[in-house]
Amino acid sequence: MPRRTLAPVLLLLGSFALTAACSTGSPPADSVPSPGGPSRTGGNDTGTQVDLTKLQGVNIVSDSSTDPSCPWATSYPDVPGADAMTAAMKKQVEGRLAGFLGEDIGGPPSCGGADGPEGPELNVSFSFLVASGDVLGVRLATVDRTSNADGLDTRAYWYDGAAKKYRPSRGLIADSSRDAFVAALTKRLEKREGVTPDTVEAALGDQEGRDAYLDDMAFTADGDLKVDFDRGTVGFPPAGRISVALPGATVTPWLSGFGSRAQKQTTAPDDKLDLGAVQTPAPSVSAQPDPGEDSTDCSRIKCIALTFDDGPAAPETGTLLKYLAQYKARATFFVVGQNVAAHPDIVRAEMKSGHEVANHSWNHPVLTNLTPAQIRSQLERTSAAIKAATGKEPTLFRPPYGAIDGNVRAATSLSPVLWDRDTLDWKTHDPAEVTKTVIFQAERNDVVLIHDIHPTSVAAVPEILRTLTARGYHFVTISHLRATL
Known part of the structure; x- marks a missing residue:
């Protein structure tokens, strides 16, 4: 107002x-x-x-x-x-x-x-x-x-x-x-x-x-x-x-x-919403083939963890799942609760495709500015939405902006995850810059931050996967990286 x-x-x-x-x-x-x-x-x-x-x-x-x-x-x-x-x-x-x-x-x-x-x-x-x-x-x-x-x-x-x-x-x-x-x-x-x-x-x-x-x-x-x-x-x-x-x-x-x-x-709501849209809605996102159990030992083999924040997004996340499947690459998706509520089918597809789904708060606030009750609300609501979509509760969360303190840690049993490499894709919106940041800066066992809400960021993923695969990297989830180091 x-x-x-x-x-x-x-x-x-x-x-x-x-x-x-x-x-x-x-x-x-x-x-x-x-x-x-x-x-x-x-x-x-x-x-x-x-x-x-x-x-x-x-x-x-x-x-x-x-x-x-x-x-x-x-x-x-x-x-x-x-x-x-x-x-x-x-x-x-x-x-x-x-x-x-x-x-x-x-x-x-x-x-x-x-x-x-x-x-x-x-x-x-x-x-x-x-x-x-x-x-x-x-x-x-x-x-x-x-x-x-x-x-x-x-x-x-x-x-x-x-x-x-x-x-x-x-x-x-x-x-x-x-x-x-x-x-x-x-x-x-x-x-x-x-x-x-x-x-x-x-x-x-x-x-x-x-x-x-x-x-x-x-x-x-x-x-x-x-x-x-x-x-x-x-x-x-x-x-x-x-x-x-x-x-x-x-x-x-x-x-x-x-x-x-x-x-x-x-x-007394009707059974459906009809606003007279002339375009037929896009079909639901389909899950890609699950590459199966990951036996990669990151203590012996070069690993890297790609993480994607702020989704799910349509159609960007669906496109991303196809790119990851081509290289049997696994990733971790830090999802925003209000987007999960709108796109539960995409979150289900992420998990069925062999990826990890984690918590990124309900609507992306600075958690350190909130009260303990508000922090719990942000994370618990998002976890509930993830479980409703996938049948499984997340174990990880990423605090927006990396803002975390004792109050945030005490408000949840979820394990926090930050990052080693920030592509700054929200600032550049340039696939070439995103690709260059990852392939020239990322090192073994790094956690890389990308956003799947930006089509320009998703467009950078095929070259990242191709180049790092050729260099001997394996793409793993955060939980797998932690468990094998």
């Missing part, structure tokens, strides 16, 4: 913000329930469940850095048929990243301009609100630690498959009913601690404010309409995030035609 000053008194109250930074409402909904609960930095950590099997052909658009001094990770879904909504999310995500890096004003990367109390970080993650019938709802949650508010803002995106149009949250309410809706919302807001008539009027008193702050609305499973406000928008900052739920019986007469369908698809 964009922010504007509510009143001069907010400047005086800002110094007290840290004493009451907890949200008064719930965090964004997500597709998988979480044991962690609300958090400033946890991203999409709790909420209702959406049947992701309906999302045929979905592509998760992900990007991230491995730079611990300027950590950022972004992701949003691209669902066939919802092109206009995807474009709106893409614009938002790219704008936030450009602002964080300082690219919107030119000059060298600024990484947020100034460090927050826990260091700079940008994380944009997603959750599905509805995926049913001709209705798609997605929420983006952005954590920006350089923000002068609480660092978390959320926005809901809606797609109307019948009209083939992107709808912002305010599109759930009929034009003729918006004044009545805002009036009812105002009455409920003014009863909340930390909210006054003046703060509400400053935020929602004109159309500009309504467009800016009524940007995160979604239905509950009971048909109520839940409206979420970022910290410091409709109330004083110490009040935290504020959520208001209007009963279904109250709000239903005010809904637009699309809003009524969105409410219905939330409370």
